[in-house]
Amino acid sequence: MKLVITLSLLLISLEVQCHQLPGHNDDQASQGDKTLLEHPHLSSEEQRQDSSSYLKIGPSNSDFAFTFYRNIASGVGSRNIFFSPISISAAFALLTLGAKSETQSQIHKGLAFNLSVTEENEIHKGFRHLIHALHRPDNKAQVKMGNALFIEQSLKFLPKFLEDVKTFYEAEGFLTNFTIPRAAKRQINDYVQNKTQGKIAHALEDLDPSTILVLVNYIFFKAYWQHPFDTHMIREKDFFVDANTTVKASLMYRKGYYKYLHDEDLSCWVVEIPYKGDATSFFILPDEGKLEHVEGALVKESLSKWIASFKTE
Missing domain, CATH: 3.30.497.10 (Antithrombin, subunit I, domain 2)
Structure with missing residues (x-):
């Protein structure tokens, strides 16, 4: 239960983050996301720079998200975890504007930023673009x-x-x-x-x-589901928290076509359930007894692999 709840929010953040998949490049992003790039207070050149920086910070933000999850998951037992990794990254990146020397370096390292790859100014421009993208008035989510x-x-x-x-x-x-x-x-x-x-x-x-x-x-x-669940179909059923704990939970049902797969390497099932607008959620169900294996092996490349391998039924 812990993993499913956490990753649904975690991967919403990563979806907005738009980290680069195979075949995705800066030119395609700048041509295909013109609305997202429009910022009324920036020049065209500043918007172009922000767009490029936005893509460069994606891999680091994704690495931080999965690393952070693994660190806190190892110490909470059967309790649920609910967090937004992009919020944590943005808050601490903000502090580097006022930090110097060792303190600044430690924050960058903790957030998985390598200044030899991504310059400090690019980090801040990337977050500016991301925050602007999240706050678009035309975003249905x-x-x-x-x-x-x-x-x-x-x-x-x-x-x-x-x-x-x-x-x-x-x-x-x-x-x-x-x-x-x-x-x-x-x-x-x-x-x-x-x-x-x-x-x-x-x-x-x-x-x-x-x-x-x-x-x-x-x-x-x-946000609202792209294909809403019927509230009349909610049923109270047993939910298995772990091998020794079962609780009653309200479960939703819906017949429809969804992208899903079984990841043999991670030993889990994955289903994508989209929201209206640009957000989506990924729900992960580990095979029996494989929760710790999934938690330890999950990396940002897992998401890329899922998106490329999904089938719809």
Whole structure:
């Protein structure tokens, strides 16, 4: 259960990320995604550079997503995992705008970026393009991702840093009095609740009065299945969490044509269920007893292989 829930969201992010598949090149992307590339505040040359950078950061973001998943999956037991890797990457990439030397290098390494392959400026331009792509008003899948910095009011930040986080990451900055934790916590929680349309009401439970900076990242995702499930077909059935645990769960049913395959190397079944718009989800069902094998062997190349091998029935 853990793997299926996590990867459905993880692969939505990777689908938007558009990491390069065999035969995919920058020219094809720039010609086939003209709407996605339009940015009202950038020149044509800046848009072209952002588009190229967007494709260059894809492999690193994908590597980070799968590595991060494996790291946290190894320590949670049978609990579910639900996260957005692209949100984590964007939030920490933002911090490198204000970091230097060893700190900056460690963040880049943690995010799987190699500066000999992708220059720092390309990383930020790539994320700017990605965030703009996610926020397209014509996208039928509603995705809203953002970052905010809550800064201790007694500190002085370079104006260039605040300008850059706004330019590249659409991030907002707020002065906060952390010496009054209750008021600071309310300020941050109210902000997150507003940005997530009330879905997250208590992002922070406690706040240390010695805090000098809080980095907030939020993501809101709402989409409709391309082929909706009939609510009258929902049935309560047994769901097998693991070999020793069975729970009752509401299961959806629908007859239709979906892309699917069995990955012999990973020992799992994969089915793609598309949303309206540009988003899609991949659900992975490990063969009996093969959950840990799938978790350990899953890499970004797995996605490329699935897309090339899918059959529809």
